[in-house]
Amino acid sequence: MQRITLSILAILLLAGGLAWVWLVDAPETVSIDQARIRLLPGDGPQAGYFVLQNNTRQAVRLQSADSPLFNRIMLHQTRIRDGQSQMDHLQGVEITAGDSIEFAPGGMHLMMVGANQPLEIGDLVPVTLEFSDKDNQARQLTFEFIVVPITP
Amino acid sequence: MKNPILRLAILSFTLFTAACQQSAEWHGKDISGLMPDLQFELVNDRGESVNEADYAGKVSLLFFGFTYCPDICPTTLAQLAAAIRNLPEDVQQQVQVLFISVDPARDNGERLSQYAGAFGEQVAGLSGSQEQLQTLTRRYRVTYGYGEADENGDYNVSHSSAVFAFDNTGRVRLLIREDLSAAQIADDLQKLLKG
Numbered sequence: 001m002q003r004i005t006l007s008i009l010a011i012l013l014l015a016g017g018l019a020w021v022w023l024v025d026a027p028e029t030v031s032i033d034q035a036r037i038r039l040l041p042g043d044g045p046q047a048g049y050f051v052l053q054n055n056t057r058q059a060v061r062l063q064s065a066d067s068p069l070f071n072r073i074m075l076h077q078t079r080i081r082d083g084q085s086q087m088d089h090l091q092g093v094e095i096t097a098g099d100s101i102e103f104a105p106g107g108m109h110l111m112m113v114g115a116n117q118p119l120e121i122g123d124l125v126p127v128t129l130e131f132s133d134k135d136n137q138a139r140q141l142t143f144e145f146i147v148v149p150i151t152p
Numbered sequence: 153m154k155n156p157i158l159r160l161a162i163l164s165f166t167l168f169t170a171a172c173q174q175s176a177e178w179h180g181k182d183i184s185g186l187m188p189d190l191q192f193e194l195v196n197d198r199g200e201s202v203n204e205a206d207y208a209g210k211v212s213l214l215f216f217g218f219t220y221c222p223d224i225c226p227t228t229l230a231q232l233a234a235a236i237r238n239l240p241e242d243v244q245q246q247v248q249v250l251f252i253s254v255d256p257a258r259d260n261g262e263r264l265s266q267y268a269g270a271f272g273e274q275v276a277g278l279s280g281s282q283e284q285l286q287t288l289t290r291r292y293r294v295t296y297g298y299g300e301a302d303e304n305g306d307y308n309v310s311h312s313s314a315v316f317a318f319d320n321t322g323r324v325r326l327l328i329r330e331d332l333s334a335a336q337i338a339d340d341l342q343k344l345l346k347g
Contacts, residue, residue, distance in 0.1 A: 040226055041266040047222035072304075078224045080330065084295065085224050086310035105227040106330065112222070113306065150270055151230045 029055050030095070030131060035145040037112065038105070039119055046119070048073070048110030048127065048145055049103045054095040060131045062093045062101075063138070067127045071114030078106055087111070092132075123147040178343070179336035180317060180326035190214070190322040192288045194252065194280040197265035202278065204322060211247045211344045213328070214316040216289065216296060218255035218309045219267040219277075225251075226271075228315065228330055233271040235337035243345055244274065246320065252288065253279040254296035255309050292316055319344050 035050040054060050065073040075090040090108065095101050103109050110127070119125070124144040131139045190212055196202045213232055217225035232249050239247065251268050253259040256279045259267075268277030279285070289296060294312035301307040317326040317340065325344055328337060 038222075038226065040222060041270045042219070042263055044220050044263070044267070045222040047226070076223070080224075080313045083312055083314050084310055085313035085330075086299075087221075087223070087308050106224055109223045113304075150226050151233055151272070 030060060030129075030141060031055060032129075032141075032143045035127070035143050036148045037119070037125055037145050038150050039121060039147050040150055043115065046070075046112045046115065047105070048112055049105065050143075050145070051100055051102045052095060052129075053100040054097060056133075057097050058133055059094055059096045060133050060139075062095065062129055063132050064092075064130045065110050065127055066130070067112065067125060069115055069117060069119075069125050070112045071116065073113070073127070074111040075108070076111040077108045080106075119147050121147055121149055178326060178340055179332050180328040180340050182325065183316075183327045184323070184325050187293070187316065187324040188291055189324060190318045191291065192278075192280075193284050194278045194288070195256075195261075195284075197261040197268065197277045199261050207248060207250065207276070208322065209320055210245075211320050211341060212318040212322070213247070213249045214252065214292070214318065215249065216252050216254050216294060216311045218253050218311065219259050219263050220255065220306070221309070221311075224313065224330070228313070229268075229271045229275060231330075231332075231334050232315065232337065233275065234334035235341060236272065236274050238334055238338035239341060239345075243342075246345055247274055247341055249275040251275055251277050252285070253277065254285050254289070254311050255298075256280065256282070256285070317341075317344060319347070 031053045033051040033053065037046050037048050040046055052062065062075070065075065067073060075093065077088045077090050079086055079088055093101055093108065124146055126142050127145050128140050128142045131141065190204045193201065193203050215228060215232070229249065229251060236244055236247050249271070253264055259279050264277030264279060268275040285296070294314070296309060296311045299308035299310070313330050315328040316324060317328055319325050326340060328340065
């Protein structure tokens, strides 16, 4: 009997330990790919694009973006309705667990206004993205966006 | 023909049959005869009054936008520029893009010239008075409008997403949607150049 109890205890401990390792070692991150700013001449707004992958086990919401190199950044979406194109403000974009979203030309983009220094092709621009999870816990992650030419 | 629904139905049918007849030939939508020939009174990036005669003799791609547009306008312009670069070098000069800013309040000559210039020498930046712009957009049955200014004075501009293609005699030929690839547009341009 005592042996069985010990065995069960051992199994429980092992399982607990595994669960603990699984939780702690889980890639609790949001990763970015193809982060870029497509350079337009002059002092008008620039557009930022990327693919965001939510590697966490819960939905996260991209709330806002900020960069020391720009006055302000907004989340925008180009919409084409009946041949008419316009930009809509996004209040945030949810990424479900394990899923990804793409900010791409003609769709969602970062509207980056008021660069406080001239940008050049190849420059790396730090952009901080703010996320919140279901408990409204805010988390900031800073990524480098590369400045790319407007024409491919 | 006063009934707007009937008019719309006939227009849709005409466009549909035109599209069916031409689908094998064009990637864009054939609108020959459905829109008026190229004609405008505008202002170029040096502040000079210009009209279609100043741009005669080339295949023209007419596109409405504004320079505070970082996403769709440059995407379309880059696509058109790429299509032109896909053409044999000797005919590239026979095509021009007329980028018409419908935001003259912000788009002065310098901004227009900088912005249009980023896409190559074949892209001309034009704008005009509200009256000139209204006349032109009504002519091609498109509209534009301004959103409310935010606390920073920035405002959004809605505009037509389509590109109108005219042959080198100024006759309207194609409606090029924003989802065509540069190669498809280049293909249509080749055919337009051949007449």
